[in-house]
Amino acid sequence: MSLAKIPSRTDYVDEVYKTLLDAISAGKLAPGERITQEDLAERLNVSRSPVLQALRLLKKDGLLEEAPGRGLVVAKLNPVQIGHLYQVRGALDGLAARLASARHAKIPLSLIDAGREAAVGSDVKAMIEADTAFHKAIYEASGNPFIVDNAMLHWIHLRRVMGAVLQRSVGRDGIWDEHAAIVTAIHDGNGDLAAALSVQHTDVAREALVGNLQHSESELERMEA
Template identity: 35%
Template sequence: MIPAELTATDGGTNASLPRAERAYQQLRAAIQAGQLAPGTRLREVELAESLGLSRTPVREALSRLESEGLVVNEPNRGMMVTQLDASMVSELYVMREVLEGTAAALAARHATDVELSLLRDIVERDLAIADDPVRLAANNRLFHETLHRCAHNRYLLKTLRSLHESMALLGRSTLAVPGRAHASYEEHASLVAALEQRDPALAEQIMRRHIQQAYKVRLSLWIEEQAGS
């Protein structure tokens, strides 16, 4: 079901933007925030009413989101937020492992001391918010986004941003699973130590293992959700 009013979650959408761009940003933010969950049917009339726009910019926004893989046009069901199956989840994590492993190796070579200090601060913040899965998930995203920038490779950064937009389709954070938050903290701390040692091979190995562990938890969540649906 489409909410009566969709609101941007990134601080608001600039009213001076073209209407199609505003519609795109608000719909993308709603998908990422879970307002529009995977499997939600996207009817132009309802979306236009919810966004306070006409159908034309909404149609353009949906076409753009479809090209990015966030929505799909099913022959018998129409436009809907993409639902990931087991193979798609696997493919997503395979790419995460490759790309984030590469980012970790590059960060070990190119990150500044200030950037590494910032990464360390982000990791240690987990200890203060250990009982808040929402804040933990936000801090986790910040850690990974900061690490990506530490690689100092604009093309890798662009690819990772696109990949992480698709991650929004996975649903709730794996950090809410008992024990995963602490394990993730330990993995992040080990990664930062490898970066501080300027050891690209070790940093890549730790990051790949981190993504593999996250995938195991994610797959368990997916199986659990499928069993309950």
């Protein structure tokens, strides 16, 4: 699978990191795939140094791991770990929605429109970016910078799960209707409802995504048996 070459600039590390993160999330670099510094440097048209630094960051984030006799490989998705991450996300989402409601924050409705447009297309990256932008807007609207910082740490992994599911299906129906309902509650200043809808949204998403991953694992085990 080809990767987009990075245009010339002074500092490549952030660009290499983001490019590889997008590739992992979209499945261009699949779970279990071996990763080498030399190959990526050639495919991205950059020197080895920024690739090495980006790989170290990705390993630290848990997206890459050491495999005996193979070096670095893309880490496999762990349904149990993902379930735990979604529990944390649900708590943060509920708190952010409640705080945003108390401030009568205005979430741009254009985010909903962009999400609906992405959902009817086939661009997995666009779907992930739209979902991320929506939730980040609520985190920022909470007025608590610690929510933003903590929540976005988890999205590194959550976007991988979303990407894995979206590669196999069109995603969960009604997701942007749920988003729209959360926004309405925030705009109305109804903190209890906004928080409840946010937690419910995350719980349903967790069950759907983890269930999809577990099903995929079972199918793979049957094929390898």
